[in-house]
């Protein structure tokens with residue numbers, strides 16, 4: 001039963017709702033691609049909150065697409081199997097033994113955990129990898145990285161079919177090569193390519209840090225392409241942040257309206273970003 005009581009909480013709630021209304025209209029029918037990094041996938045409770053937010057977005061008219069990572073989960077399994085793994089420029093050097101583990105972990109455990117969380121919240125999560133329905137075709141990224149792919153062709157038709165059926169695609173970042181190979185794709189790279197192919201309104205890169213930080217550790221709330229290039233040259237942007245900022249620039253070039261790098265561990269991060277004036281994290285958009 002609703003409490004018919006006017007109190008401070010009620011006023012704050014009303015303010016939040018009225019603030020959300022213009023954003024609800026603005027995002028109606030839009031496409032929002034959300035990259036959920038392995039480090040942002042916390043407890044079961046955090047996963048449930050994330051899934052609830054995504055289902056709510058879908059119910060108010062957004063077409064959400066989830067592209068996930070799972071680097072820490074892959075590391076765990078590689079450790080168990082005693083397979084060594086190196087990263088170059090934030091990307092995993094991937095040989096035949098490694099790709100088997102990457103595919104098993106990403107398409108299996110990680111993908112299904114997210115799908116299940118969405119379905120438990122009343123959504124229609126559909127798990128697929130970039131290999132399904134020729135969603136992502138890859139070319140080798142760099143001979144030094146082995147079976148790491150760069151998306152060269154994206155076939156979005158399956159995603160539109162799913163949108164029409166009110167389903168929420170949950171995509172593992174793997175792709176097919178032109179000669180039948182399986183490629184490992186960095187999750188950010190895959191999300192950026194899909195967002196660009198869909199001309200998404202927003203690409204949200206959810207990670208384990210509150211945004212892109214400058215040399216003194218402050219989050220830069222709005223970043224230009226020139227700033228990103230300079231911070232990367234100087235080493236202020238390093239490791240796993242490199243594929244994120246590279247992705248942001250490529251996505252903007254590819255027609256995505258804005259990219260936000262934000263902390264996915266913060267409760268309701270996605271809803272706050274889309275539906276309130278308090279944007280979080282670092283925003284990158286066309287000049």
Ligand SMILES: Nc1ncnc2c1ncn2[C@@H]1O[C@H](COP(=O)(O)OP(=O)(O)O)[C@@H](O)[C@H]1O
Pocket residue numbers: 036037038039040069071206207208209211212213214236237238239240241242
């Ligand atoms: N300038 C920077 N600002 C913020 N984080 C940075 C920066 N440079 C490097 N990083 C690192 O990038 C990490 C995020 O990348 P990563 O761990 O690959 O995330 P995810 O698993 O979510 O994809 C941060 O936790 C941080 O350690």
Ligand SMILES: CC(=O)N[C@@H](CCC(=O)OP(=O)(O)O)C(=O)O
Pocket residue numbers: 036037038039068069070071072074090091092102148173184185186187188240
């Ligand atoms: C080529 C490459 O680096 N692929 C990544 C794919 C998973 C990923 O991107 O996971 P996070 O988003 O959690 O970092 C990897 O093997 O770890």
